Amino acid sequence: MSQPTATASNISSMGRGFEVIAALTELAITSGDGASVTAVAEHLGRDRSQVSRTLAALDRRGYVTREASRGYRLAWRWYAEAQEITEVRLRTDGLTILDELATAVGESCFLGVLRGADTVTIVESVPPASRMIGSWIGRAYPADCSDAGQAVLWDADDDEVRDVFAVASFDGAGPRAPRSVEDFLARLNAARERGFAIVDEEAEAGLYSVSAPVRDFRSEVVAALQIVGERSALFDRTTELGEQCRAAAERLSAALGAPASE
Structure with a gap:
């Protein structure tokens, strides 16, 4: 006994x-x-x-x-191990959630992270009907005009954003790209009020996207979840797609252990 x-x-x-x-x-x-x-x-x-x-x-x-x-x-080892788990789950749970979202909205979906002054795609889900050629995984794009840029800097204060873009040229190829850090900050603040970011022909002509931040167990933004497509197809669906994008980002945040938002 x-x-x-x-x-x-x-x-x-x-x-x-x-x-x-x-x-x-x-x-x-x-x-x-x-x-x-x-x-x-x-x-x-x-x-x-x-x-x-x-x-x-x-x-x-x-x-x-x-x-x-x-x-x-x-002890610090908990954070190190949790960080490793976060990196893995961003890709595994992230792919599952992106696949579900891409199927639901019929558009390409991506997960991007901040690397210096660039964003880098780490996961993507592209529906069969998409016209996208090749893969964006591992490719860097200037954060000031990328689809993920505003969302990955969601919680950064103005000085932090200025530090990120200290040497940025702000010569984005898109006709509506921000032309200064102050211009970017104005768009970021509008996105926060809205609840999701809109990138309207900032990366390139005819390209449109919505994005939302993804948080980890520390409640820190670690990635951005994006829906990307042709402006002609997405513009009239902005509110619908923005809410779906935000909901998907919240599901992925919950999978990473983020505290429930109030």
């Missing part, structure tokens, strides 16, 4: 450990700092001494670290 009791005890301890780790993650997102034993106990509605023992055990095993302020935070 002793073995089942020990197993149950181990499972119970493991469960408490995961609860505490989850609480530290949530508190870190809220405060951006380490959390005290009292804060974790209050967050979980648990006894302080029990939480203190759990945190001490996690500290000994290298899962959390104790700061000089006596608060606790997750």
